[in-house]
Amino acid sequence: MSAPADMPEKAYDHSQIELKWHTRWENADFYKAAKDSAKPKFYVLEMLPYPSGTLHIGHIRNYAIGDALARYKWMRGYNVLHPMGWDAFGLPAENAAIANQVPPREWTLRNIAAMKKTHRRFAFSYDWDREIATCEPEYYRWNQWFFLQMFRRGLAYRKKALVNWCPKCATVLANEQVVEGCCWRHDDTPVEQRALEQWFLKITDYADQLLDDMAQLEGGWPERVLAMQRNWIGRSEGTEVDFGLSDGGPISGPPIHVFTTRVDTIYGATCVILAPEHPLNERLLDASGVARAKAMVDTRAGRDPGDIEKEGFFTGRFAVNPYSGEKVPVWVGNFVLMGYGTGAIMAVPAHDERDFEFCTKYGIPVRPVIRPVDGPLEADPRQAFTEDGVVENSGEWSSLPSAEARGKMSAYAEQQGFGKAAVTYRIKDWGISRQRYWGTPIPIIHCPACGVVPVPEDQLPVVLPGHVEITGTGRSPLEQVPEFVNVVCPCCGAPARRETDTMDTFIDSSWYFYRYCDPHNDRMPFDPAEVAYWFEIDQYIGGVEHAILHLIYSRFFTKVMRDIGLVRNSEPARRLFTQGMVIAEGAKMSKSKGNVVGADMLAERFGADTARMFVLFAAPPEKEVDWRNEGAEGIYRFLGRVYRFVTRNLGRDDFPPPGEADRRVIRKLHQTLKKITGDFETRWHFNTCISSIMELVNVLYAEERDISSEAMCTVVEHLALMLAPFAPYVSQEIWDENGNEGPVFKQPWPSFDPELAKEDLAEIVVQVNGKLRGRIHMSFGTSEPELAAAAKADEKVRPFLEGKQVVKTIAVLDKLVNFVVR
RNA sequence: GCGGGCGUGGCGAAAUUGGCAGACGCGCUGGAUUUAGGUUCCAGUUCCCGCAAGGGAGUGGAGGUUCAAGUCCUCUCGCCCGCACCA
Secondary structure (H helix, E strand, O other), X not given: OOOOOOOOOOOOOHHHHHHHHHHHHOOOOOOOOOOOOOOOEEEXXXXXXXXXXXXXXXXXXXXXXXXXXHHHHHHOOXXXXXXXXXXXXXXXXXXXXXXXXXXXXXXXXXXXXXXXXXXXXXXXXXOHHHOEEOOXXXXXXXXXXXXXXXXXXXXXXXXXXXXXXXXXXXXXXXXXXXXXXXXXXXXXOEOEEXXXXXXXXXXXXXXXXXXXXXXXXXXXXXHHHHHHHHHHHOOEEEEEEEEEEOOOXXXXXXXXXXXXXXXXXXXXXXXXXXXXXXXXXXXXXXXXHHHHHHHHHHHHOOOOHHHOOOOEEXXXXXXXXXXXXXXXXXXXXXXXXXXXXXXXXXXXXXXXXXXXXXXXXXXXXXXXXXXXXXXXOOOOOOOOOOOOOEEOOOHHHOOOEXXXXXXXXXXXXXXXXXXXXXEEOOOOOEXXXXXXXXXXXXXXXXXXXXXXXXXXXHHOOOOOOOOOOOOOOXXXXXXXOHHHHEEEOOOOOOEEXXXXXXXXXXXXXXXXXXXXXXXXXXXXXXXXXXXXXXXXXXXXXXXXXXXXXXXXXXXXXXXXXXXXXXXXXXXXXXOEEEEOOEEEOOEEOOOOOOOOOEHHHHHXXXXXXXXXXXXXXXOOOOOOEEEOHHHHHHHHHHHHHHHHHHHHXXXXXXXXXXXXXXXXXXXXXXXXXXXXXXXXXXXXXXXXXXXXXXXXXXXXXXXXXXXXXXXXXXXXXXXXXXHOOOOHHHHHHHHHHOOOOOOHHHOOOOOOOHHHHOOOEEEEEEEEOOEEEEEEEEEOOOOHHHHHHHHHHOOOOHHHHOOOOEEEEEEEOOOEEEEEEO
8 A cells, every 4th residue: 555645754864863862862861870779780781892983883783782682671670780981091092193193092082082972873871970991090090909909919920931922012912812823913923922021910820710600601601602711721630740850870850840631641651742942951951952942932933833843852861750660761842832731741652643743753662551441452553542441551550441540640649759630721820011001000119129019009090101202112111201110119218110011901891890880989999889789790792702801801800809808799790692793795894995884974874773773683693794785774764664654644633443453453563562572581683573573564554544543553652662772763753753751762661462462363284294285263272173173174175185094183282283194 | 633603595584392484674576656767655576397276396415203303313514713732
């Protein structure tokens, strides 16, 4: 049916509608959160952005998901906390400073202002009174405070260590920030190893807790993220064994510590291999050997381990297997990692693939000591047998199963004093020193007399100086600022030097969500009572790229804060949702490709409502979305369809009296409500929520001239309410045009009536041998035999039964009849 | 190699508990409105045969369980993501 010609219909003008409400909402405080014991609380949080200067469609997707949920929860009567802030420290600001001669602070604040404007344009429902920017002293003083608490507890410490150095960033990186041997921000730049005095946080003290507490997250966090964290922590149980050094005479000097998960194979160890960086090499090797070892380290840097052939050389020295007393040669091998276990291994070529490859290359003997449970010992193996089995040729341990042997042999080592059961972790302590300007100063003073002295808490914050020359070369820019560096020692008053390293910016984001609970507190990082009310975060939403960076650091911080007594929870977020990426026209968005879909362009061309709604419509939120302009135009058309429908029906005076059409429309309305409500409560498939609203609108178009004034009013009102979480502007406009008052997204969420949602008759699918042959309509609750009888009588079905014998009849209440015929 | 996930029309997808495969949207085709284009409205659109009524095939592939499988089981192929010489 075409649009009635006599009705004035308004064209959908997104810019006019959005501007109108944007102006009216500017100073409204709809989203302010405050403690309220009368309502259940709900803390919904999207990961805070880095203020790069512009929002793109990927951000919009993240916020659109959070916003839909926040608005829904408000409408369901929850007391919602929905804050936003800025991860404002970091290198791009310094790079911009070098490129454009703009101070990092100025550049950052300008970007924040621009992005906040875009945020507001999209009408995301944040409590802006709780906004934080991590580069402000009011915020980062608490980074310093946390650092001091950790320092006091021995959780922050300084050591000289080989660290990852990115030449492009001119700073150190944490292990988590090294991706395939390269810098996480420069995937073409291999990291170098440098020995530097660095500050570390002892995340390894919490390794077991980080692992064990994942049980609490099971079900609420994506399995993939938990798996990645488990993998990253890399807990591995085994045995540490000491091989004493001996060159024929008595054992002398410190032993070589070896870590193995397979002590049951130790009688098959035919050599000991040291990592090329192993400190013992200095003692065991002559000058040319040391040089060879160093060359190995250098050729390994930044390369894919799979591409490097195993190489090594004999040190000329021997070590003694403490179980067998056997003397085995000591080698240096390029495949032995200093960073894992003890940096030294025993090589058991018969039972380890890597050892097999190495030993056969150099003619080192292969000696099998494990036989399969159901077979004999392989005398001359062609490949390593790496499974558990039965121990053989191993003195008193022979004929024990592998697992049992491991337990007994570990205990024996401990009893004899040459080893012990041990657990190693892949995760290392978190290196937080950065030789950069735009970060939190580490609150430490180096005094020639007193050593490393923490800045007293009442002298916090240690403020970042404002005018600093940033050249991007050489050492930390802060070293060039005498008034920052030169201080007096808080202990003895003598001249001293301030620490010039700044903190990794992941410190900032490790606890920011607690600050939102009490953002203006100047006596503490936050009032524990506020946090106790709002925590845990009920729903955290962000990209999966933070699975082992931000998300593991912030879990660690929460546990430390709990141990300090600031919080009661052990985990920050009960539920985590990782949304899929947005790509543009089939290609990953990137600046270099020039295909970044910017948020302001979208607001201009399609409107905020359309842009938000399309990213929710294009795919379920966990999946990748391909942004396509034609797709967005579909949503634009749909919103226009809704808007025109509402406006052309509002002033009508020719409505028919209530009738059958009313029942059909109201039924569809309640079916739609049921579907959307169910999705918000469980799986968030907003794409199907939106498509169900489209179905409703299609029905409205079909029934437009046949429904009563009352039905029209009800349905328009509900349309506005259902669209409110997805498209706040146009739903508010409809709400308003319909004569309703107040903000639509602060109305109670409409409840659906299951009776009204129900069809009059059940549609029964009739199958013959599993093939669809007809449909019949019967009252709900009709008994199975009656269904079968009616189905058999159906004229579409009958031909398929004629001349056949019905051997079985399956009838399912209100659903289906299936005849099995022969 | 280990871990996590995914394969359904021309495209994005839907099918929530084993019960009508392809909802909804894009694109395309046709019609109406329009001087025309665009907009809007209506209809059609998995593939094959057929004017149609209708029939057959069909969810990466091969088997299996079942009255009934996109959904469960076994094997297999392909793709994506994460980790990876971790002793």
